[in-house]
Amino acid sequence: MWPANNYWGHQTMEADGRARAMRPLELPLTHLPSRVDLRRYMTPVEDQADMSTCAANAFAGACEYIIKRRTGKHVDVSRLFIYYNGQMIDQRSLEVTDDGASKQNTILGMRKFGICEESLWPYDEQLLNQEPPPHVYEAASRVTVIPLKIPRNLVAMKTCVANEIPFLIGVRLLKTATMEAKTNQGYISMPDPASSTVARTGSHAVLIVGYDDRTRHFLARNSWGRDWGVHGYFYIPYEYLLEKRLVNYLDGLWAITDIIPRSHHKPTVRRLVVPGHNYDAKRRKDKHRHQMSLLEKSLMTMQLIPNQKFSHLQSLMSIVKRSRRHSSFY
Known part of the structure; x- marks a missing residue:
């Protein structure tokens, strides 16, 4: 039977961004x-x-x-x-x-x-x-x-x-x-x-x-x-x-x-x-390369006072570290 509401019953999930080590x-x-x-x-x-x-x-x-x-x-x-x-x-x-x-x-x-x-x-x-x-x-x-x-x-x-x-x-x-x-x-x-x-x-x-x-x-x-x-x-x-x-x-x-x-x-x-x-490994490698590129560009171009520069650098490094961290699948 064709559902009456043009919605077939399969929810679309948003990408949640959580690391899944399978x-x-x-x-x-x-x-x-x-x-x-x-x-x-x-x-x-x-x-x-x-x-x-x-x-x-x-x-x-x-x-x-x-x-x-x-x-x-x-x-x-x-x-x-x-x-x-x-x-x-x-x-x-x-x-x-x-x-x-x-x-x-x-x-x-x-x-x-x-x-x-x-x-x-x-x-x-x-x-x-x-x-x-x-x-x-x-x-x-x-x-x-x-x-x-x-x-x-x-x-x-x-x-x-x-x-x-x-x-x-x-x-x-x-x-x-x-x-x-x-x-x-x-x-x-x-x-x-x-x-x-x-x-x-x-x-x-x-x-x-x-x-x-x-x-x-x-x-x-x-x-x-x-x-x-x-x-x-x-x-x-x-x-x-x-x-x-x-x-x-x-x-x-x-x-x-x-x-x-x-x-x-x-x-x-x-x-x-x-x-x-191994498409997953390639995607992880490309993602890491992209993040490192952003980090290098930020270090080269940002014109900030010292304490702001240090804070910005910490934030960027935390992003890179998170990209390497793996958590178990829930």
């Missing part, structure tokens, strides 16, 4: 096949209905995929349990509204509170924004997930999928996509990124479950039911996911590498590293 992860398959399709392990596509739960639906689908790939069994994972706890990550009270949840908060909520079967906390609009009872939390707390953050580049995206790990991304999906997906065998076209329609369209989380180099399209799992697109799936151009005006890059690209029994410590957030494509 443990690097290299995946074993680095030779990428020309085509990958993970639908054989996917459970049937579900409908988020008129609730802003696209990220929760996508992550539930990712969990069900892991369970089915490992055991061969179809287990329905509670979407509203995931959604509520994703909203609670940044909340200061137990009261929440149906304003959507970011991918990052949603996956951190899963890591903190776990997941449970949908039979314990059903997908019922009357339970929307309601706190699940203690016995549901107790059942969910037995397991947790290992989050993986994906770099924003084509090689990393394809590497993730080629290693049988679907990932979430937030896209601006125009209303015209519904008709396109219906009449064009699931394929949607590349919109004009500069159009006002794109700017007015909210972010919608989908699960990338395949790709095809021949057509240069990713295969995406939606959450608008099996009657949408091709049994709930559609094909989106590579260029679509690489255009920053059409995707929500601030919130990142996220995946779940595994569902594991809970221990005393939350699992470390992993960061995908593709050999020969």
